[in-house]
Amino acid sequence: MNIQTVGVIGAGVMGIGVAQNLAQTDHQVILIDISEDILDKAKYEIRNNIRLQSFFQKSDNRKTPDSILEKIDFSTSYKLLENADFVVENVTEKWDIKKGIYPQLDAICPQHCVFAANTSAIPITRLASLTKRPDQVLGIHFMNPVPMKPMVEMIRGYHTSETTIEIAKQMLSQMGKECVIVNDSPGFVSNRVLMLTINEAVFLLQDQVATAEDVDKIFKGCFGHKMGPLETADLIGLDTILFSIEVLYENFNDSKYRPCPLLKKMVDAGLYGRKNGQGFFVYQ
Structure with missing residues (x-):
């Protein structure tokens, strides 16, 4: 065609x-x-x-x-x-x-x-x-x-x-x-893995295991990723991340997809990431 x-x-x-x-x-x-x-x-x-x-x-x-x-x-x-x-x-x-x-x-x-x-x-x-x-x-x-x-x-x-x-x-x-x-399966391949990774990275931040900078530094320095999971979340948009995780939670009814409370709080506060200047990091 x-x-x-x-x-x-x-x-x-x-x-x-x-x-x-x-x-x-x-x-x-x-x-x-x-x-x-x-x-x-x-x-x-x-x-x-x-x-x-x-x-x-x-x-x-x-x-x-x-x-x-x-x-x-x-x-x-x-x-x-x-x-x-x-x-x-x-x-x-x-x-x-x-x-x-x-x-x-x-x-x-x-x-x-x-x-x-x-x-x-x-x-x-x-x-x-x-x-x-x-x-x-x-x-x-x-x-x-x-x-x-x-x-x-x-x-x-x-x-x-x-x-x-x-x-x-x-x-x-x-x-x-x-x-x-x-x-066809909710989240397919990329987001079924990526959303879990990002959500767990937010839990690490919430539990004060490491700063956002250090979480991402480990992924870039140890695994060769171009961006860490929290930078990636800011690029995608925290509101989109939350919607996606909620869809996975609804479809699989599995607690491993439970959205991190800190992620929900940040979305409620309007901290969406790059699209409006502030998420886990601040953008000019």
């Missing part, structure tokens, strides 16, 4: 990254969110991200921020998706929010359109059940920052067809990415 127009639902950190990556690889993008203020902020963030990225990726063929932004339509209307070939959904990790989106997509998007949930933990089969095309729904778990991460986790739902998998692989290849295909 010739994938030309891609809808991106949600203009948060992940949606911004997906939209930017798609536009930089010559896709026409429709970025949708609930308000013009959010979309204006997304446009500002994409412009800044492109400028920052240019410092790390030198190229004679580098595109200007304006030429990339010209490929993105910023809108609050799902109506623009009536010609979309592919849609990537990136909204908040809450079932009550996500469940209202897929019936709208199903009603507006053309029959050939594939839906990909960029979710950290919510089961793909459950999301697919909200549509009349469950064989055309799969998960694509992009990593942050999206334009700079070459690998994604692709999740096959119960009904996902081989044709859908191949279409998604084609689009990812166009974006310059490889994928590892896994089966």
